[in-house]
Amino acid sequence: MWSKLLFVALFGLFLAAKFEVNDAVVFRFTNFVCESYNKSWFVFHNCRLKAVSRSKVLLNMNGTLLHSVDNATLHAQIFKKANGFKPWVLDGTVDVCRFLKKGYNPFIQIVFNLFKGFSNINHTCPFVGPQIVKDFYLQNELLRLPFPTGDYMLSMQWFFRNKPQFDTNVSFSYVEDLLKRKN
Ligand SMILES: *[C@@H]1O[C@H](CO)[C@@H](O)[C@H](O)[C@H]1NC(C)=O
Ligand SMILES: *[C@@H]1O[C@H](CO)[C@@H](O)[C@H](O)[C@H]1NC(C)=O
Numbered sequence: 078m079w080s081k082l083l084f085v086a087l088f089g090l091f092l093a094a095k096f097e098v099n100d101a102v103v104f105r106f107t108n109f110v111c112e113s114y115n116k117s118w119f120v121f122h123n124c125r126l127k128a129v130s131r132s133k134v135l136l137n138m139n140g141t142l143l144h145s146v147d148n149a150t151l152h153a154q155i156f157k158k159a160n161g162f163k164p165w166v167l168d169g170t171v172d173v174c175r176f177l178k179k180g181y182n183p184f185i186q187i188v189f190n191l192f193k194g195f196s197n198i199n200h201t202c203p204f205v206g207p208q209i210v211k212d213f214y215l216q217n218e219l220l221r222l223p224f225p226t227g228d229y230m231l232s233m234q235w236f237f238r239n240k241p242q243f244d245t246n247v248s249f250s251y252v253e254d255l256l257k258r259k260n
């Protein structure tokens with residue numbers, strides 16, 4: 078009797094845990110815009126999202142760096158959508174080559190770790206030639222973001238030697254963990 082109850086309780090916990098992992102968080106890319114401001118240095122061949130299911134959207138990018146780069150800066154901002162996009166939570170600038178060598182920024186490190194398995198942009202400077210992101214998506218279990226539910230845009234503006242070269246702006250919607258919120 079007790080062992081049966083124990084089994085039912087454990088099975089219930091297992092289902093609850095599974096439910097939480099699979100259904101509690103929804104993260105979906107909703108838009109991806111790329112633009113080069115200096116096509117003699119960086120060209121985009123494509124930048125697109127591909128929906129493979131209701132909750133899974135893959136991000137692809139293919140570009141070429143026509144000359145080597147060893148001095149790059151990223152200006153990243155996160156905006157929350159509420160009557161237009163408003164700045165929210167994050168606004169920072171990173172020395173890209175120093176970051177790739179030393180990983181000195183813990184927040185960017187988390188984002189970079191999620192991303193680097195899907196890209197050849199995973200080494201230290203200098204960069205040259207094809208720059209590829211292939212079928213990038215976020216798995217639910219990695220999605221404990223400190224955000225409230227909503228629509229967001231992550232704007233990334235890239236500078237070489239302090240001059241603007243291109244933008245990659247990604248919009249996404251995020252629905253937070255309802256089970257976790259009850260605790
Ligand atoms: C990317 O977002 C920034 C910040 O809102 C904006 O200034 C820039 O024009 C956007 N770039 C593109 C290509 O839409
Ligand atoms: C544009 O790219 C070329 C390299 O092809 C570089 O010499 C030039 O300085 C860049 N222009 C700006 C404004 O960064």
Ligand SMILES: *[C@@H]1O[C@H](CO)[C@@H](O)[C@H](O)[C@H]1NC(C)=O
Nearest residue numbers: 122123138139140207209211
């Ligand atoms: C990227 O685009 C270039 C130019 O269209 C193409 O030759 C190359 O095969 C593409 N690479 C990938 C990984 O799609």
Ligand SMILES: *[C@@H]1O[C@H](CO)[C@@H](O)[C@H](O)[C@H]1NC(C)=O
Nearest residue numbers: 193194195196197198199200
């Ligand atoms: C970088 O990505 C390439 C191709 O995606 C892969 O073969 C290589 O092992 C990766 N390198 C690191 C250091 O992760």
Ligand SMILES: *[C@@H]1O[C@H](CO)[C@@H](O)[C@H](O)[C@H]1NC(C)=O
Nearest residue numbers: 147148149172237238239240
């Ligand atoms: C990158 O280039 C800018 C503009 O030329 C310069 O001010 C800056 O010191 C350079 N940064 C590094 C790390 O070399």
